[in-house]
Amino acid sequence: MKIRLAQINPTIGDLQGNSALIEQTIADAENDTIDLLIFPELAVCGYIPLDLLERPAFLDDIYQTNEELVDHSRDTAVLFGTVTPNESETGRSCFNSAILARDGKVQAEVHKALLPTYDVYNELRYFEPDNTFECVEFEGHQLGITVCEDIWHNFELPYITYDINPTKELINGGAEAIFNLSASPYTRNKPAKRKQMLCQRAREFNVPVFYVNQVGSNTELISDGDSMVIDHTEDVIARAPLFEETAVDVHWNPKEDVIEQTEPPAEGAKPIEQMFGALQLGLRDYLEKTQITDKVVVGLSGGIDSALVAVIAVEALGAENVVGITMPSKFSSEGSVTDSQELAQNLGISCHEIVIKDIYKEFTQLLHPFFEDTEFGTAEENIQPRIRGTLLMAYSNKFRHMLLNTGNKSELAIGYCTLYGDMSGGLSMIGDLYKSEVYEMARWLNNVYFDDNIIPPQILRKPPSAELRPDQADTDSLPEYDTLDAILKAYIEEQVSIDVIADRGYDPDLIKRIISLVDNMEYKRFQGVPILKVSDKAFGSGRNMPVVQQWSHNFRD
Amino acid sequence: MKIRLAQINPTIGDLQGNSALIEQTIADAENDTIDLLIFPELAVCGYIPLDLLERPAFLDDIYQTNEELVDHSRDTAVLFGTVTPNESETGRSCFNSAILARDGKVQAEVHKALLPTYDVYNELRYFEPDNTFECVEFEGHQLGITVCEDIWHNFELPYITYDINPTKELINGGAEAIFNLSASPYTRNKPAKRKQMLCQRAREFNVPVFYVNQVGSNTELISDGDSMVIDHTEDVIARAPLFEETAVDVHWNPKEDVIEQTEPPAEGAKPIEQMFGALQLGLRDYLEKTQITDKVVVGLSGGIDSALVAVIAVEALGAENVVGITMPSKFSSEGSVTDSQELAQNLGISCHEIVIKDIYKEFTQLLHPFFEDTEFGTAEENIQPRIRGTLLMAYSNKFRHMLLNTGNKSELAIGYCTLYGDMSGGLSMIGDLYKSEVYEMARWLNNVYFDDNIIPPQILRKPPSAELRPDQADTDSLPEYDTLDAILKAYIEEQVSIDVIADRGYDPDLIKRIISLVDNMEYKRFQGVPILKVSDKAFGSGRNMPVVQQWSHNFRD
Incomplete structure (x- = not known):
C-alpha cells in the first residue's frame, strides 16, 4: 500500500x-x-x-x-x-x-473526540465532540483514524485529564494502524x-x-x-x-x-535552529497570506533585539525587502547609530537615520506649561519611543512596509516597554523569546549559522539599556536577565507558586516584585502586537488573563 | 421563609x-x-x-x-x-x-451543568460540566438550584443547542422553586x-x-x-x-x-438610560478595581464622540476628576477648539489647548528626505492623531490620569481610526456604540437627562469629519452613518450573509466593500483598547476573528 x-x-x-x-x-x-x-x-x-x-x-x-x-x-x-x-x-x-x-x-467520515480547551485552543467553542470510535475499512484492513488531540490523550497535557482514549478505543476495535x-x-x-x-x-x-x-x-x-x-x-x-x-x-x-x-527521514535540527526557521516562516506567511506587502521596516536601536529581528527578516525576505531606520535621541549612545549602520552593512540593507533630538525638545516645550514644576520621569522617557513609533509608522504607511515589532518576552512580561512606542508594529518577531534566548540565538547566528559576526560583537557585549535617560541600564531597576528569565518562566509557563520558585534559590521579595509587575502590566499586553508563538505559553491569544484583577494584591505588601 | x-x-x-x-x-x-x-x-x-x-x-x-x-x-x-x-x-x-x-x-453543593462557550464565554476551558440534578432540601422544601446558563437553556442562545435542560430535570425531581x-x-x-x-x-x-x-x-x-x-x-x-x-x-x-x-420592584429605565448607567459603572469600576487613579484625561476634538465621552466621565467621576485637552492642527476647523471649550465650560472641567501645527511641520520636515516626491496621503494624515496620542499619553503618564479612548464602534469596524493615535487609551468608553447610538445618547442627554444643551448643539449638527486633510468629511469615503450602521450590525451582530443584507435594500457592492473593510481591519482591532461591552457582539474578547484569513477575498473582486 x-x-x-x-x-x-x-x-x-x-x-x-x-x-x-x-x-x-x-x-x-x-x-x-x-x-x-x-x-x-x-x-x-x-x-x-x-x-x-x-x-x-x-x-x-x-x-x-x-x-x-x-x-x-x-x-x-x-x-x-x-x-x-x-x-x-x-x-x-x-x-x-x-x-x-x-x-x-x-x-467514511470520522469526527474528532478530544477537543482541546487550553492555551490557544478553544475548540469546544466551535465543534461538537464525537464519542463513537469505529475503524475505517480500507482494502481489507482496519484503519484507526484520529484527529490531532485524539492521539495526545493525557500525554503531558495541561489542566485537563481526558476520560476517553480514542486511540485505545480504535485499537480495541481492531485497528491495524x-x-x-x-x-x-x-x-x-x-x-x-x-x-x-x-x-x-x-x-x-x-x-x-x-x-x-x-x-x-x-x-x-x-x-x-x-x-x-x-x-x-x-x-x-x-x-x-x-x-x-x-x-x-x-x-x-x-x-x-x-x-x-x-527517502531517509529528515535530519533533526537543533532547537535554536528550529526556532530560527519557525520565525522566518512566521514572517513570510504573515506577509504572503495577508497580501499586504513584501517589505518590512525595522527600527534599529543598536541593541541586540532589533539586530536579531533584522537578521531574521533578511533571511526570511531577502535584504532588498528590509529597511532599517535608526533614530538617536539626546540620550542615545554613539553605538546606537554606528552599530546599527555596521549591522545594516553586514546584512546589505539600507539604514536611514532620523535624529529625534529636536522634535523631542519640541514636545517638551509644548508640554512645558503643564510639566514645568515636575521632575524628568516616565512621561519624558516615553515620549521618545512614541516619536520613534510615529516616524516608523509614517514610513510604513507611506511606502507600505510592515513595521516589525522588536520587543522580547522578558520586557513584555514586566512592562519594560512603551505602549504606542516600541510596542508598535504589525507582527512581533521575538515577543516569545526571553532575553536570554535572544542572546542564545544571536550567538548561534554569529558562531554557527553564519560562522561570521553578522551581528557586530559590540552589540552582544554592551549592557542592555533603553537609553531613555542619561546613563540608564536595564539592571538599574531589574535583576540580571538570567535571574529575571528563570523567575518569569516559572511563573508564566510552569504557573507554579511563589514558594516553589523561592525553593529554587531566588529571593522571595524579588519574586513577588516581578510577579506583581507581570500581573499589573496585563493592560499593556491587552493592546500588544500579535506574537509569533514558539513557547508553551506565549503572550497572546493562548494566555487569557484578566486586566482588572486583584489576586496578586494579596502578596503585594 | x-x-x-x-x-x-x-x-x-x-x-x-x-x-x-x-x-x-x-x-x-x-x-x-x-x-x-x-x-x-x-x-x-x-x-x-x-x-x-x-x-x-x-x-x-x-x-x-x-x-x-x-x-x-x-x-x-x-x-x-x-x-x-x-x-x-x-x-x-x-x-x-x-x-x-x-x-x-x-x-449542599450544586455544580453548573451548562457551560457557555460562545461570545465572551469559554467556560469549558476552566470548569467541568456536571450532569447530576438533585434538589436541595431546605426546611422541608425542595429547592432547584441552578447557576446562570443552566436556566437559559436554549432561550435565544447563539451557536449551540443544549441537549440537557437543568431546570426541567430539577422540576422533574420535585423542585418547588x-x-x-x-x-x-x-x-x-x-x-x-x-x-x-x-x-x-x-x-x-x-x-x-x-x-x-x-x-x-x-x-x-x-x-x-x-x-x-x-x-x-x-x-x-x-x-x-x-x-x-x-x-x-x-x-x-x-x-x-x-x-x-x-418594597415595590424597581422601575425599569429606558434602554438608552440603562446604557448610560452601564458606561458610568464600567468606568468607575475600572478605576476603583485597578486602583491606578481617580482621574481621567480626554482628547476633545470638537466632535460628538469625545463630547459624549466627556459627559459620561463627568457624570461617573465628577468634574474635578476629568481633564480635557484640545489639540488643533492646521486642518482643524475653528469649532474644534471653541466647541470643545464650550463643552468643557458646560461640564465644569478644564480644557487645555495644545496647538500641534508646528510639531506636525517638524515631523514632515524630518520625513522630507524620504517623502519629498510623494503626495499627501494616509501617512501624513496619521501623523496628526499620533502626535495627539503622544501628548495625551505624556499628560497621562505625568499626572496619572487614565486616557479615555473616544472611538465608536462604526469607526472601529471599518478601521476609520489610527493605531497608536486616536486608538490609544486605557479604556474605550463608546467602542461598542455605533455612531447612530452615539447621536441617540447625545440627544437624549441634551433633551431628557439634562433637559439642557450640555453638549453644544453645533457639535450635534456638524457633519462628522476626522479633520486630517482640508475639507474632509466622513461621507467622502463612507455612506451615511444610518446605512453604514445597518450593514455593520447585520454583519457583526446577526452574522448574516451578504444576500440577506442585500434583501434589506442595500447595494450589494457597498455591502461587499464594507464587509471587506471589517475583515481587513482585524489587525487594528487586535491591538485595540478594552471596550465596555453593551451589545450582543462587541469587539474584544467575545469576538475572536483571525487576523490572517482570506474568506472575504472570495467576494472582494
Missing part, C-alpha cells in the same frame, strides 16, 4: 486556494499511483478559522468545498481534514472531521515531545503510526509540519523536514507489518 | 475583599433574621478570573476562602457561588458551583430579554423563580444586577435596580405559594 503524507500549508478561510492546492496534490498522487493520500487536520479551511465558524455562510462554503473535493477523488483514496455538519438537533453546528473519499464518493491528521503548532519543545509521544503510542499499541501535520503560519501560530511514520517497533521510518511544504511517501505492507521508506 | 437576594459587586481575584463583603452581608442578614441569603455566581472570586483558574495556588486560595465562609454561617442559610474542586481523576480541575451553608457546615445564581453581563437588550426568559420559566414550570445577579464591571464586562423574584403566575414580585449594589428581600410561603415583597 503506497501512502503519501501531504504536509501542506493552507490559509485560513481561503477555501478556493486551499482546495486548488489539495486538488493539485491529488492529481500528482494519481500520477504516482498512490493508494492513500493523507492531508492534515482542517486542510480545507486552515487552522483555525475561529469565529468565522459561527457564520452559517462560511460553514456552507466549506461543505460545498468538501463535496467538490470528494467529486475530485479517483483511484487514489484521499483522507482530508475538514469541517462537517452536525445533523443532530442538539449540540454545536459542526464537527472537526476527517473524510475518506475515493471514486468520487465518501467512504493509527492515522493522525494534525494542525499542531510549533513550540521549542514540540518536535522532540511529539516524536516521543508518537513512539509511545506505537509501542503501547504495537501498531504503526502515520502522522500528518500542517505546515505554515497563521497570525500567531506556526505549524511546523514534522509529519512522520513510525513502525510498531518504534522506528522512525520517515520524517518530513520542518517548516516546508512537502510530501512523504512510504510503502506499508500490513500483512507483514513492514513499512519501507522512499 | 425570609429570603434575601444579595446583589453584590465582587472584584476578580480579590478573595480577601470579596469574602469581607460576603461576611458583612451575612452579618447583616443574621441581624435581620433572614432565613436564606443568596449571593451571585462566582461571588468569591468574581466573574471570571480566566486563566488564573489554571493556577493551582489560585484554586487553593479559593477553596480556603470557601471553608472560611462556611465556618462563618450561623442561623441564616447562605447560598453562594464559587469554584469547588473536581475530585474525580478525569476532567478539568474544578466546578462552577453553588454552596449552601448553615451552622458552619456545608448543607427555582433559584438561579448569575454573573450575567449587561447588553442593550439584556434586561428585557432576561425578564422575558425568567417569566417563561415560571410559567412553563409553574414555580417561583429567584434570580440573583452580580453587579459591577470587570474590564470589558458590566454585570448589571437586575436581580428579581417572579412568582408562579409570572408576576414580578421584586426587582433590584440596575448597576447598584443592593439587597432585595421577599417572604416566600411555599405551602400557599405566595411571595410578598418588602
